[in-house]
Amino acid sequence: DQQVKQNSPSLSVQEGxxxxxxxxxxxxxxxxxxxxxxxxxxxxxxxxxxxxIKDKNEDGRFTVFLNKSAKHLSLHIVPSQPGDSAVYxxxxxxxxxxxxxxxxxxxxxxxxxxx
Amino acid sequence: xxxVTQTPKHLITATGQRVTLRCSPRSGDLSVYxxxxxxxxxxxxxxxxxxxxxxxxxxxxERFSAQQFPDLHSELNLSxxxxxxxxxxxxxxxxxxxxNTEAFFGQGTRLTVV
Numbered sequence: 001d002q003q004v005k006q007n008s009p010s011l012s013v014q015e016g017x018x019x020x021x022x023x024x025x026x027x028x029x030x031x032x033x034x035x036x037x038x039x040x041x042x043x044x045x046x047x048x049x050x051x052x053i054k055d056k057n058e059d060g061r062f063t064v065f066l067n068k069s070a071k072h073l074s075l076h077i078v079p080s081q082p083g084d085s086a087v088y089x090x091x092x093x094x095x096x097x098x099x100x101x102x103x104x105x106x107x108x109x110x111x112x113x114x115x
Numbered sequence: 116x117x118x119v120t121q122t123p124k125h126l127i128t129a130t131g132q133r134v135t136l137r138c139s140p141r142s143g144d145l146s147v148y149x150x151x152x153x154x155x156x157x158x159x160x161x162x163x164x165x166x167x168x169x170x171x172x173x174x175x176x177e178r179f180s181a182q183q184f185p186d187l188h189s190e191l192n193l194s195x196x197x198x199x200x201x202x203x204x205x206x207x208x209x210x211x212x213x214x215n216t217e218a219f220f221g222q223g224t225r226l227t228v229v
Contacts, residue, residue, distance in 0.1 A: 006157075034217055043117065043205055043220035044158070089158065102148055102171050103207075103218055107157035 003027045004092050006106035013113055019077040021109050023090030026071065030092035034103065035064060035075045038087045047088075048075070080113045087111070118142065121206050121221035129229055133194040136224045140187055140208030146170070147189040148209070148218060149181055153202040164189055196228045 005024045013019045021035075031052040036044035050057040050064045050073065057064050063076045077084055087110045091103040118141035128134055140147050149161040160173035164183035175181075178196075183189040193200060203225050207218040 036220075041222075043119070043121075043207075043222045045117070046217040046219070049217060102160050102163050102173070104160065105150075105158040 002107075003030075004090055004104050004106040006088075006090055006109050008109050009107070010110040010112070013080045013111065015082060015113055015115050016079045019075075019080045019084065019111055019113070021075040021077075021088050021090075021111065023073050023075075023106055024071060025073075025092050027092070027094065027104070028071070029094040030104075031095055032093045033064070033066060033073050034091045034093075035062075036089040036091060036105075038089060038108070044089055077111075080111075082113050082115065085111060085113045117219040117221065119206060119208050119219050119221035121204075121224050123224060124222065125225050125227075127227045127229060128196060130196055130198060132196050132228075133192065134196065134226065136191040136193070136204050136206075136226075138189045138191070138206030138208075138221060140189070140206075141210075141219055144208035144210055144219075145187065146209045146218075147183055147187070148207045149175075149189070149191050150205040150207065150220075151202050152205065152223075153199075158205065161191070193226070198228050201226055201228045 034049040035047040037047045038044040048062045066073045087108045089108045090106040093101045120139040122137045145166045148163045150158040161175040163171040181191045203223045205223045207220045209218040
């Protein structure tokens with residue numbers, strides 16, 4: 001049962017353009033959503049997050065949008081740069097009895113930013 | 116540098132063998148998580164420990180076990196290894212006491228079973 005889905009395994013975008021990565025979830029208990037970036041041979045690194053009480057969070061070139069009614073979130077990267085080429089994972093967690101909860105990950109989207 | 120240390124980085128072993136993967140969490144983090152990533156797939160949650168006790172269990176095989184020690188480092192034991200156990204194994208840690216917190220990942224251990 002894939003509770004977090006990233007339906008696009010790959011995405012190619014020209015440098016300078018906008019990259020939009022999408023993620024859908026099914027578990028309505030999720031209340032915190034994160035994006036991680038992963039380069040080959042490295043561990044995932046945290047990129048940006050959003051709480052369910054917000055619908056948008058921005059950090060520099062990265063913006064995450066959350067649509068709770070559609071159970072959908074997206075990551076926008078503007079402008080895209082070649083160094084953004086990596087695999088992006090969407091993750092979600094549910095607050096559980098006052099302790100940090102495990103993250104449930106999607107399968108990832110490989111972003112390639114071309115010159 | 117995430118502050119999470121995993122050893123070894125690479126491990127090659129034969130089918131039927133047993134290996135132990137080690138993880139040192141970030142200083143002060145009480146929760147440790149283990150994830151498995153096979154063949155460019157997503158990160159599959161295996162198990163979580165909090166301050167020495169098992170907190171949550173995911174799709175972890177019975178041949179696999181983990182523990183967290185008093186100094187908070189954790190070990191993942193994989194036994195009776197099969198070819199399909201070849202994967203990247205990641206450890207992550209997170210801070211307790213905050214509602215919304217990210218997990219910090221180590222660089223992973225690449226296990227190859229031959």
